[in-house]
Amino acid sequence: MRIMGTRIADTIRERIEQMIVTGEFADGERLDEVKLAEQFGVSRTPLREAFQSLAASGLLTLEARRGAFIRHPDFVELVEMFEVMAELEAMCGFRAARRVSEQQMRDIGRTIEACEAAIAKGDFDEYYRENETFHHLLYEASGNSFLAREAARLHKRLKPYRRMQLRVTGRMPQSMREHRAIYAALEKSDSKAAAATLRQHVAIQGERFNDLMASYRQMAPRKAG
Amino acid sequence: MRIMGTRIADTIRERIEQMIVTGEFADGERLDEVKLAEQFGVSRTPLREAFQSLAASGLLTLEARRGAFIRHPDFVELVEMFEVMAELEAMCGFRAARRVSEQQMRDIGRTIEACEAAIAKGDFDEYYRENETFHHLLYEASGNSFLAREAARLHKRLKPYRRMQLRVTGRMPQSMREHRAIYAALEKSDSKAAAATLRQHVAIQGERFNDLMASYRQMAPRKAG
DNA sequence: GTCAAACCTCTTGTATACAAGAATATTGAA
DNA sequence: TTCAATATTCTTGTATACAAGAGGTTTGAC
Structure with missing residues (x-):
């Protein structure tokens, strides 16, 4: 991808995006243009461009003549x-099962081990980072760069809520087993098994549904969902 | 969805979007801010906001300090x-196979007939519109509003290229048979059949691959693909 | 005391002015 | 003539000024 020159608007966009995905804003909160502009030391212009861009990615909502709002998806939409x-x-x-390279397999294997090591250490932030890398490697390994970008985009958008899930205890070992199963399926070039395991790994169903709902109510008590 | 007050930026966005998806711009073309602003009778500000929004949807590309460009996907990316x-x-x-309502089935059936009537009349524009409605009804019938939005978004982005495909002769009867097959699968609540038929209906493979490639080379001869 | 209407304030939306980087043309030398 | 360096112009990026709508507040009537 082309390296872009430094535009304030882009910098601002990333900073606000970071703030959003780390859950810095409450549901329904309005992002004050002048306050943020002041805080970043810029004018409203680049800030508004950043808003536009973020809104198009779904990270915030622009309401005409009312402002930019953080609108957490309701529970149904989250599911x-x-x-x-x-x-x-x-x-x-x-797709990865058929196309993944040996180098990619090594990288994926390494992140799986790093995830397990992080859990052993009790370092959740590191687990979180490594897990993210694991999934991004998979997107890339699909061999479909458009698919990889779209997956990464949605992954980012779900970040605050995935974090929420992870807080729930007891899911880690299961999650680790799934990582291993995904790896095994890739190694055997078993497309269907890789797809099924990943679907299972990500999907919100069974116990996980209840876990998410519980965390959700805690995080966003206003909405019924 | 909330009705938004009239913002010039939104209007401009839609108008430019329309121009893009109807293939009004050539590949690589730069969209001149001042010229467009003049043409629409507005200042550069709302125009730039529209650019941001369109860029986030992937309909155009912003290059820092160089401008907004129409960058048709290369052939690989298109596939x-x-x-x-x-x-x-x-x-x-x-999902629709399990969730579609009777009203929705009637609507879908009607668009299928309208498609066939349009072809019989040789009215390609009308066929095109009805076909679009058919697919949008399917998105809605999935019962997953987020999925429906994302599908509609990509559908829009592919609009110029789908049109390209349709010009290829002889595909229409096959396409019509597939519409009927999709309808039948929905009627039987046969999820797998509905999914498989739709995948087949949309996918670029076999003959269709060659057709698309041929049209593509004609449309965008600069890129090798 | 309550409701409604007018007014005021605050925020967003748009236009314009200014700054800075790209692209291009021009000039000079080899 | 060709290449390179510099100057000029043109376009984008940012800031600021201005316009207009939304929300809240105050005042008045019932």
Whole structure:
């Protein structure tokens, strides 16, 4: 990809995006243009461009003549989004099973081990980072760069809520087993198994559904969902 | 969805979007801010906001300090995009087979007939519109509003290229048979059949691959693909 | 005391002015 | 003539000024 010259608007966009995905804003919160501009030491112009861009990615909502709002998806929409995410990841896995290179397999193997090591250490932030790398490697391994970008985009958008899920105890060992199963499926070039395992890994169903719902109510008590 | 007050930026966005998806701009063309602003009778500000929004949707590319460019996907990327589109539509079909309402089935049936009537009349524009409605109804029938939005988004982005495909002769009867098959699968609540037929219907493979490639070379001769 | 209407303030939307980087033309030398 | 360096022009990026709508507040009537 082409290296872009430094535009303030782009910098601002990334900073705000970071703030959003780390859950810095509450649901329904309005992002004050003048306050943020002041805070970043820029004018409203680049800030508004950043808003536009973020809104198009779905990270915030622009309401005409009312402003930019953080609108967490309601519970139903969140489940819908995870449903699509699961399918995109399954699609990546399906294709990756046939196309993944040896180098990519080594990289994926390494992140799996890093995830397990992080859990052993109890370092959740590191687990989180490594897990993210694991999934991004899978997207790339699909061999479909458009698919990889779209998957990464939705992955980012779900970030605050995935984090929420991870807080739930007891899921880690299961998650680790799934990582291993995905790896095995890729190694055997078993497209269907890779897809099915990934779909299972990401999907919100069974116990995980209840876990998510519980965390969700805690995080966004205003909405019924 | 909330009705938004009239913002010039939004209007401009839609007008430019329309121009893009109807293929009004050539590949690599730069969209001149001042010229367009003049043409629309507005200042550069709302125009630039529209650019940001369009860029985020992938309809144009912003290059820092160089401007907004129409960058048609190269052939490989186009095939990748259709691959994802096929999967999204399959996903919609899979879910729709279980969830579609009777009213929705009637609407879908009507668009199928309208498509066939349009072909009989040789009215390609009308066929095109009705076909678009057919697919949008399917997205909605999936029961997953997020999926429906994402599918519609990609559908829009592929619009110029789908049109290209349709010019190829002889595909229409096959396409019509597929519409009927999709309808039948939905009627039987056969998720797998609905998914498979839709995937087949949208995917670029076999003869269709060659057709697309031929049209593509004609449309965008600069790129090798 | 409550409701409604007018007014005021605050925020967003748009236009314009200014700054800075790209692209291009021009000039000079080899 | 060709290449390179510099100057000029043109376009984008950012800041600021201005316009207009939304929300809240105050005032008045019932």
